[in-house]
Amino acid sequence: MRIHEISPETLQDVPDDEVLNLHHRVHQLWGLHFEGNTEESVGGLTREDLVNAHRFLVEEMRRRGMHHNEHDGLDRAGLALDLSALPEKLLVIDGLVAIVGSTAAEGYRDGHDVDVLLRAERDDRGHFLIGSDNVLLPLRKALDPEKRGLLHFIDNPQGPHAESVALYDLVLLRRPGLPAHLARLDPRRYQVMKPSMSGYTEFFSTGELWDAWAKRKLAQGHKLLGSPKIDGFRTVLWGKDGKLHARFEDSDRVRTFGIRFPDGVVLEGEFTARRGGEWLARTQLAGVLAGRIEAEPHWWLYDLLVVDGAEVHTEPFEDRYTRLRALDLAERHFTVLEQRPVTDKEGLEIVGYWAASHELSEGLFVRQADAPYHFGSTDTAAKLKTVFEIKCIVLDVIQRKNGHVYRCGLREPSERYSNVTEFEGHKYLDLGNTFVTRDDLAKVGDTLNVRIEELIDGEVDGRPALFWGKPTPVGPDKSRPAYTVAQAIDLAKRGRVYKREVRIGELANQRVGESAKKRVSELADQLREDTREERAAAFWREHWHESFPASGRGEFVYHHHWRGLSEDEAKLDEAALLQTDNSVHGDLRCSFGKALWGLTVFLGRVADLRGGRDLPTLPPDDKLQGTFKLHQPTAWLTVARRGPYVSAPGGVGSASRSWAKFFEVDHGTYEVGVWREHFFEIFLRGSMLKGRYLIQYAPVGGRGRVWLISKPEDQRPYAETHELEDVVAELRRKGQQWLIWGKPGERPRRVDVERGA
Secondary structure, eight states: OOGGGOOHHHHTTSOHHHHHHHHHHHHHHHHHHTTTOOOOEETTEEHHHHHHHHHHHHHHHHHTTOOOOOOSHHHHHHHSOOGGGSOSEEEEEEEEEEEETHHHHHOOOTTOOEEEEEOOOBOTTSOBSSOOHHHHHHHHHHHOTTOOOOEEEEOOTTOOOSSEEEEEEEEEEOOSSOOTTTOOOOTTTOOOOEESSTTTSEESSHHHHIIIIIHHHHHTTOOEEEEEEESSEEEEEEEETTEEEEEETTOOOOEEEEEEOOTTOEEEEEEEEEETTEEOOGGGHHHHHTTSSOOEEEEEEEEEEEETTEEOTTSOHHHHHHHHHTSOOOTTTEEEOOOEEEOSHHHHHHHHHHHHTSTTEEEEEEEETTOOOOSSEESSEEEEESSOEEEEEEEEEEEETTEEEEEEEEESOOTTOSOEEEETTEEEEEEEEOOOBSSOOOOTTOEEEEEOSEEEEEEETTEEEEEEESOEEEEEOSSSOOOBHHHHHHHHHHTTOEEESOOOSSTTOTTOOHHHHHHHHHHHHHHHHHHHHHHHHHHHHHHGGGOSOTTSEEEEEEEEEEEEEOTTGGGSOHHHHTTSOOEEEEEEEEEETTEEEEEEEEOOOHHHHHTTOSGGGOOTTOOEEEEEOOOEEGGGGGTTSSSOEEEOTTSTTOOSSSEEEEEEEEEEEEEEEEEETTEEEEEEEESSOEEEEEEEEEEOTTSOEEEEEEOOSOOSOHHHHSOHHHHHHHHHHTTOOEEEEOOTTSOOEEEETTTTO
16 A cells, blocks of 8 residues: 555555555655655655554554554654644634615615624524624624614625625634643644744834834733843754754754753743854854854743643743743753843833844844743734844745855736836746855745845836845745835835935846946945935934933944955055055944944945044044934944954955954043033043043034034033023023933933923
């Protein structure tokens, strides 16, 4: 008998020896091709085929009184009900309740009956089988609130009326949790918890998160807890024989690590890695797992599902978190993420700011403290992202000498776009190629997460086209399909990476010449800088009054940041670079808490810098223009401390096709003076940068207002030459809310101008 012919019926008359032989063959195939491997099929048989055949064989063996032992992954896969694989929703009847007849066709007219179609059978007494008081009464209250007897319920299970307006569908909703008496939790198979689809529980600002989700949850009486959203690979971890076993969210492969880990524990965390004390970028993690990059693994833990062999996923998250913190785990490889309470809008902003200050953060993750673990999508959790990733379908995989390039697309393209292609009978918007990656992340037809810095609605050859900027492959997503064009545009707008009406040549056409590619790259890099400056300016406007050290004192560093370098130029010292005509600017970064605020200082032409015009040598009658940065990790304080730091193309601080180099000019401590919305006073204590500096938003020669940094001749603190009450009154007249009042040697005071406190 062939494996694919096995069924309860065909096995009934098979001799015992043949049943045992078939059982042995099924295990052989599983062990050779599927145990610990990622193969999809062998000889026309899939994993599912073998699991089903094995289940039939075991049932037949038990019917015959034969003994069966569990000894490999096939036994565990075949004998445990995977209830987590059940769909979250099942549509039973489309348009179960609908308004029909003249009301649906012409609209409601006062006094007329309203025909309500209920597609359900009636019993012998004429009562709807579906439609007890919990259905009919709410409909009457909503459609006939004055109880005038307007509703006329009819039934027509055969089909819809010609004119109808559907009000309700009959949908089955899967209950959360896995009942212990029906199934055990298999860490290799269950569906991990995720916030509901993008646009509902995925946000790009604390204000948006508050208005659409958190405010409602708190009003319902739920307690909320927030933690940093670590930029890593989501992992399910468990112990076996005292060692750590793990599977990553988008892979069925089980990996074993030589790390001590307790048996009877199943938990979740984000996989990261570090090398030489520095954390690797998420895009490098696949290389670590492939063995191409040598680094030390580390997991940031946030949830616990099984402990001491007992399932705890039905317990409230707050209780699971308490159990998680009590585990004895190797500190070198594991850190339990801190959870902070969110009680109001201001508290959400503070927790969001704290989460963003984590050096590996890509945003904020908030959970209901009283919610059990939900397998699959859920409304009990939400996330705020500070980086933008797009989910797209892989249309083609292009093999290059140094790795793989993915041509990707979006679903449901508008006909207005010219870059629409057909793939497997469906139309997709062709975004173009990603950057090259050494790792084999996906195959044609897969969903791929790609990190981008802009989504551009522009033109190609005079025709509308939608394409991306700086697309860096991150990893596959087997749980969700590619975004539609409308979804991608909406999310890109909210993530502030959407650009319109930008002519940058034939970026969508990957067959343009090298000179055209270079021009496109340069323009795309410029667009990226513009977008970053806009985001940073908006962020600073909202958070400047929170960006100072509570003690009034912190550390600072000032770098020269050279861009647009060739590989050879990146090897030069700064004296040699001063003889070139490359792009250079200054980066001033100052610490507060666990993060940095910063200012990009425009130094003008290299000839100006060569002539000595720089922040440390700035005379009192001169000013340099600048722009504020987004908050950054404190690791920047020591970048280039021991020597220049070089960034390869596509790296931190570099463009997509050129190198960058950082030189530390000075470092030291600083103190906070008076800060107001358009005026910031700091006192630098370095070896070259010394004294009182002002950063002011001021008009410049008809170009509007810009940020200017200067070292004024008057070095007296602002707080010594002005009265606090006068400044508060002035700001109140201007409608400004915050004032930071400080001077060297004193702790700064934050004043709420509107409240006078």
